[in-house]
Amino acid sequence: MDAFYASVMIRDRPELHDAPVVVGGGHRGVVLSANYPARRFGIRSGMPGTQAQRLCPHAITMAPDFGLLTPVSRSIMDTFRSVTPVVEVTSLDEAFLDVRGARRLLGSPTVIAERLRSRVRAEHGITCSVGIAASVSVAKLASRQAKPDGVRVIAPDRFVAEVHPLDIGDLHGVGEATRRRLHRIGLVTVGDVAAIPVEQLRRMVGNHLGSHLHALVWGADRTQLRPGGAGVFGFGEGEPESSMGSQHTLAVDVGDRHVLHRELLSLATRVAGRARAAHRRGRTVALTVRFSDFVTVNRSRTLTEPTDVSLEVHATAVDLLDQLLDGLGPRARRVRLVGVRLEGLQRTHDGDTRQLAFGERDPGWPDADRAVDRAVGRFGSTAVRPASLIGHGRRA
DNA sequence: TCTGGGGTCCTAGGACCC
DNA sequence: TCTGGGGTCCTAGGACCC
Structure with missing residues (x-):
């Protein structure tokens, strides 16, 4: 779009x-x-x-207003799926379509593109642009060049002529850091990088990045799509995510540990709730802290058993934060952003109960969470929440 | 009044095991 | 008498995408 x-x-x-x-x-x-x-x-x-x-x-x-944006997005993605089942959704407003199987029925990719564009325009009153090519990254490049409100084809036999003169940073997958790094060693255009033998490229920038770059500059990257596509709309489509998290930039930088603990409670409650709603538990709790000077650090701890318990996620995050801040010594730093992420997600099954450590007494928190989920499901997110968040919540 | 929030993937070192 | 080789897991950082 x-x-x-x-x-x-x-x-x-x-x-x-x-x-x-x-x-x-x-x-x-x-x-x-x-x-x-x-x-x-x-x-x-x-x-x-x-x-x-x-x-x-x-x-x-x-x-x-996501209440407005999400339904429009869903409807557009459904339109795409009416052309081909092989649709890889990458965000609310973008998808890759593999139309190889649709040509006999619907016509050339260009015809299909124009048909989709007029449907989107007619049904939603907005414009979109389409890039057509034989691989994901080249199609992405073509679509960027097609904007706004256009179609652009980069056929394989035109790739070298049209793409090699471009800046290496124009490629999908070459960000600012890699662009600067390549420019510094004199590789400015796509063609410059293409002129380097792959072995040499791998020695220069590392095996993986070297191979990846080599593929990109010859238009030989991924051609198979992953239908469904990520957690753009939450679980239920495609493969489960491996992590979910929530982070928040504070309205002002904060030095008070108790204020940060309360923020972590809000984030942990939200993340664990999302995990439960998606029938997932995570074994690793990760904390992100961005200080006022924008230096960002991550700390994580892997538990013996995966969890979706709000207070367990919170307690772990608080522990990680306290350790981090204690390690700073006397030079206190203000915090700009905190984030909590649950990693190593696994699907839970009906009747799954958490393994209790030997000698541990069931603290009852999973039951409490489930009760909260039911109340929140019926009466909204502010219906039941930790007492310490009442009166502080921009959200529960 | 600089710089969001949601993700994925890769690297690299160290612990640990056989 | 002087230290191998392979594997997995955990942690931290960084690049990249929309």
Whole structure:
């Protein structure tokens, strides 16, 4: 989709169509999406909201409404699946389609692309762009070049002519760090990297990255899709995720440990609740801390048994945080962001009960969690929550 | 008033085991 | 009398994506 969040948010407000509109940003936030009028001021997604504000003070800023965005996304993905079952959903607003099997019935990829584009336009009032190629990364590149509201084909026999002159950082999978690293050693364009024998490339940047880059610069990356695709809509489609987490940038940097503990309780409650809803337990609890100087550290602990118990996740996270802060010694640092993640997720089965350690008394917390889940399911997320979060909650 | 939140995958060192 | 080789698991950091 082209500027998906912004396009959907202003779809029914034609008076805003020509005005610069930014979704996201706000206090300590980044831009999620900017419509094309806003982009003319240099606003891009991922940019700090403050910077967007400076670039275009009269831009209209709005928060994303997922109650509006998610159904639109789902419906568009269903449209894609009417063309081929092989759809790899990568986010709310993007998917890869393998149309090899649909050509006899529906026509060339270009015909299919135009059909999809007009359906999306007719049914949802937004535009999208399509890139057509023989591999995932080349299709992705083509779609970026097709934007906005276009179709672009990069046929295999045109790949070298059209892609080798581009900057190596234009490739899908070559981020800022790898781009800088390659530029520093004189490899600027895709063609520059393609000229390096794969063995030499592997020695220069490591085995995996070397092989991966070599494939990318010859348009020879992945051709098989993973239908379903990630946890964009939660569990139920595709393979289960291996982790789930929640993190939060605090409104102001915080030095008070008790405030951080309370924030961890909010995050742990949310993460464990999501795990239970998805019938998953995780064996590793990971803590993320970003300090006010933006230095970010992770600490994790693997438990003997997987857990989905809110207070267990919280207790582990608190322990990790205290150890981290104690290790800092006297030079106290303020914390900007905290996050809790549950890793090594495993599917739980009906009747599964947690293994009790030898001599341990069942503390009853799994029962408490289940009772909370039922109440929250019926009356909303603020119906039942830890007492210490009442009056502090931007959310339960 | 700089810099979100949700993920995945890879690397590398150390512990531990046979 | 001087230390191998292979494997797994855990932890921390980093790159990348939308």
